[in-house]
Amino acid sequence: MTAVSNDPVAFRAINAIRFLSADAVQKANSGHPGTPMALAPLAYLLWMRYLRHNPRNPDWAGRDRFILSCGHASMLLYSLLHLTGYDVSMDDLKSFRQWGSKTPGHPEAGHTPGVEMTTGPLGQGISSAVGMAMAARFTSQRYHRPGHEFVPQRIVTICSDGDLMEGVSAEACSLAGMHGLSNLVAFWDDNKITIEGSTDLAFREDVAARYRAYGWNVLRVENGDTDLDGLCAAIEAAFAETARPTLVAVRTTIAFGAPNKGGTADAHGAPLGSAEIALSKEALGWPVEPTFLVPDDVRAHFRQAIDRGESLERDWRLRIAAYQVAHPALALDFERTSWGDLPEGWDAALPTFPADGGAMPTRSASGKVINLVAAKIPELFGGSADLAPSNETNIKGGGDFLPETPGGRNIHFGIREHGMGAILNGMARYGGVIPFGATFLIFSDYVRPAIRLAALMKSRVIYVFTHDSIGVGEDGPTHQPVEQLASLRVMPNVHVFRPADANETSACWKMALERADGPSLLCLSRQKLPVLPPETVFGNGNAYRGGYICMEGSTASPSIVLIATGSEVSTAIDARALLEAEGISTRVVSLPCREVFEAQPKEYRDAVIPPAVKARVSVEAAASFGWERYVGDAGACVALDHFGASAPGDRIFAEFGFTAENVASTARAVLSRLS
Numbered sequence: 231m232t233a234v235s236n237d238p239v240a241f242r243a244i245n246a247i248r249f250l251s252a253d254a255v256q257k258a259n260s261g262h263p264g265t266p267m268a269l270a271p272l273a274y275l276l277w278m279r280y281l282r283h284n285p286r287n288p289d290w291a292g293r294d295r296f297i298l299s300c301g302h303a304s305m306l307l308y309s310l311l312h313l314t315g316y317d318v319s320m321d322d323l324k325s326f327r328q329w330g331s332k333t334p335g336h337p338e339a340g341h342t343p344g345v346e347m348t349t350g351p352l353g354q355g356i357s358s359a360v361g362m363a364m365a366a367r368f369t370s371q372r373y374h375r376p377g378h379e380f381v382p383q384r385i386v387t388i389c390s391d392g393d394l395m396e397g398v399s400a401e402a403c404s405l406a407g408m409h410g411l412s413n414l415v416a417f418w419d420d421n422k423i424t425i426e427g428s429t430d431l432a433f434r435e436d437v438a439a440r441y442r443a444y445g446w447n448v449l450r451v452e453n454g455d456t457d458l459d460g461l462c463a464a465i466e467a468a469f470a471e472t473a474r475p476t477l478v479a480v481r482t483t484i485a486f487g488a489p490n491k492g493g494t495a496d497a498h499g500a501p502l503g504s505a506e507i508a509l510s511k512e513a514l515g516w517p518v519e520p521t522f523l524v525p526d527d528v529r530a531h532f533r534q535a536i537d538r539g540e541s542l543e544r545d546w547r548l549r550i551a552a553y554q555v556a557h558p559a560l561a562l563d564f565e566r567t568s569w570g571d572l573p574e575g576w577d578a579a580l581p582t583f584p585a586d587g588g589a590m591p592t593r594s595a596s597g598k599v600i601n602l603v604a605a606k607i608p609e610l611f612g613g614s615a616d617l618a619p620s621n622e623t624n625i626k627g628g629g630d631f632l633p634e635t636p637g638g639r640n641i642h643f644g645i646r647e648h649g650m651g652a653i654l655n656g657m658a659r660y661g662g663v664i665p666f667g668a669t670f671l672i673f674s675d676y677v678r679p680a681i682r683l684a685a686l687m688k689s690r691v692i693y694v695f696t697h698d699s700i701g702v703g704e705d706g707p708t709h710q711p712v713e714q715l716a717s718l719r720v721m722p723n724v725h726v727f728r729p730a731d732a733n734e735t736s737a738c739w740k741m742a743l744e745r746a747d748g749p750s751l752l753c754l755s756r757q758k759l760p761v762l763p764p765e766t767v768f769g770n771g772n773a774y775r776g777g778y779i780c781m782e783g784s785t786a787s788p789s790i791v792l793i794a795t796g797s798e799v800s801t802a803i804d805a806r807a808l809l810e811a812e813g814i815s816t817r818v819v820s821l822p823c824r825e826v827f828e829a830q831p832k833e834y835r836d837a838v839i840p841p842a843v844k845a846r847v848s849v850e851a852a853a854s855f856g857w858e859r860y861v862g863d864a865g866a867c868v869a870l871d872h873f874g875a876s877a878p879g880d881r882i883f884a885e886f887g888f889t890a891e892n893v894a895s896t897a898r899a900v901l902s903r904l905s
Contacts, residue, residue, distance in 0.1 A: 234275065234458035239531045243278075244270045245516045246313065246528045248487065251305035252510065253521040254326040254333075256501045261327060261335065264485035264497030266306035267510075269388060269419055272454055272461055272480055277310050277535065280465050281386060284539030285315035288343045291568050292382050292546035295362050295660065297347045299355025300390035300419060301336035302499070307345065308333045313524065314535035316344040320522060339659060339687045347659055348687045351679055353396025354652050356416055359387040360402040361656020361665075363414035363475070364631070364641070368611060369662045371637035373564050375557055380549045383413040384469065390419050391429050394437055398679070401649025406475045407445030410633045414475040415468045419454075421484045427495045438479060447474040454480035487514040567609045567662040570690065570746050576606040580740055582764040583732040589758035592796070593696040595732035596754050597622030599739045604628060604639065607743070611657070612666030612692070613641030615650050621668035621696045647673050651680025651693075658689040664743065668694035670702075671711040671753050674718060684749040685723040691749040692742050698728065698753040699851040700883065701797055706876030715753065716855040723748040725825045729773075730780070730799035731762045734822050737773035741826060753796065757879050760800045776826025777838055781806060783815035790845040790897050793819045793860050798849040798868075804890035805849075809897055816897070821860075845900045851888050866900050868893050
């Protein structure tokens with residue numbers, strides 16, 4: 231390949247990236263111009279020479295995956311997408327950060343063609359890249375056969391100082407090093423500038439030594455501003471590594487070319503200003519006017535990426551065609567998982583549990599469901615943050631996902647909840663797998679930033695959160711969730727499931743597995759719960775509607791409605807018996823998933839919780855926030871608006887009023903107020 235330093239158009243192409251980015255930030259009067267100007271040489275080389283991508287088919291399954299972890303540099307990516315021929319127009323660049331444009335302030339997967347991962351919260355992108363690399367390794371192990379290798383393995387990310395400061399990247403990158411993910415390459419923009427100033431204010435560690443300690447290969451490019459041949463050599467060495475992930479430290483000057491703001495924090499989070507951009511263009515030999523300039527020869531040069539991409543995709547499709555002939559069943563399965571479809575008839579494996587079979591923790595029921603459906607859904611793939619025996623998430627006979635056994639289905643994330651969440655996002659965005667991750671519900675707080683991004687990306691991620699209440703018992707208030715259910719329910723596009731028993735757990739798993747447009751959270755009990763009759767849970771599609779009449783009152787129109795979730799449904803049923811003995815017609819509603827229930831027709835919702843019945847009591851061992859929409863002004867909540875305590879679970883439930891007697895007493899008080 232011709233040395234880049236001898237390519238007369240290369241530096242002009244790089245300047246086109248720089249000044250499209252700077253002009254767009256200036257027009258928006260908002261954004262980060264310095265990092266795109268600094269990273270333009272590296273990004274140009276990756277996109278024009280090394281990455282396998284096709285601008286005419288951004289979702290081509292054989293492509294490499296590129297993640298801009300430093301999402302504040304989004305104009306770098308948008309400029310590349312426009313120049314190389316993706317469906318991102320010049321008008322889109324001119325509408326940077328404006329209403330309705332394809333170019334939001336930070337990259338959003340599913341919103342802009344060619345954006346693989348939603349980034350911006352620092353550390354998330356590089357951590358999700360680890361998940362992509364793990365998914366690629368697992369998928370290639372499933373499908374590759376001698377002479378037939380076609381699963382894309384290369385995952386490339388550009389990250390910043392801020393990404394490497396955030397703790398989530400340390401969690402994920404430590405795991406990547408242990409796994410020897412040689413298909414992962416991270417380019418670190420080592421510009422020594424953050425918003426507050428020099429990184430010396432807060433970040434003086436030896437990053438290279440830290441990553442070597444993680445087990446990474448570490449390379450360095452001393453001049454990322456102009457040494458294109460040096461960058462090429464580093465890229466080629468990184469891509470040739472076969473035993474370890476690689477971190478390439480690229481020393482750059484933020485806002486390279488800007489005579490007054492280059493190398494300073496002033497170029498990080500605000501436009502350069504028209505005068506400084508003009509001086510920068512003059513310094514780098516670029517016309518000051520017009521803005522958003524792309525000379526014809528530069529545009530023609532960039533559009534070579536289209537022919538190159540189509541050629542790469544044709545070659546890949548020929549390999550797929552040969553694979554289809556040699557291994558037709560595997561090829562069909564690869565196509566199915568690529569589309570995200572579940573195997574035909576998989577749900578026949580879902581269990582039902584007899585009501586007389588004995589009480590069971592919903593975490594145990596979940597473990598049974600996982601193992602039964604895993605036999606039918608080979609792409610189900612996940613694990614726990616060091617709590618698999620407690621979460622009951624092991625796939626028996628599935629093997630461990632380890633460097634020596636990359637086809638194993640049980641992932642050991644270690645005590646890295648946040649890293650686990652980000653890795654799951656990368657797996658889901660890579661495709662071909664259905665990832666799940668588990669921990670205690672209280673530690674969902676450690677996972678929350680990644681859950682939020684999964685919701686924003688509409689990613690198919692399943693979280694198994696066990697030990698979901700004060701039923702945790704003796705571990706005390708540090709381990710007893712109170713506010714977590716309410717706060718997770720507030721998050722848009724998240725389905726929070728809290729099943730009442732083993733049968734509802736089976737139903738909730740079915741809904742979670744079938745949901746392809748967002749994350750699902752299963753909140754499960756440590757303690758044993760009575761099993762409801764299968765006909766109650768499954769009859770008329772009850773549980774699958776998110777909420778249903780679990781037990782009807784003695785009259786057609788109940789005097790009061792008790793609405794409960796999870797372990798408190800059985801408490802509500804016992805309270806109903808007390809009230810019915812007094813001649814009070816009492817309906818019990820189980821509400822395993824508010825989000826699914828709220829999506830039902832109004833007629834159904836009103837039939838379950840009649841608007842005319844003002845006497846309502848909610849029962850949930852968690853914060854009362856949000857229950858007002860169901861109980862109304864006249865109702866009451868049996869809830870937990872304070873922290874828990876350390877004692878056996880049964881004693882805590884009794885002390886805090888989660889008893890049939892207290893629920894019945896609360897119901898009587900509501901009826902008395904309304905009489």
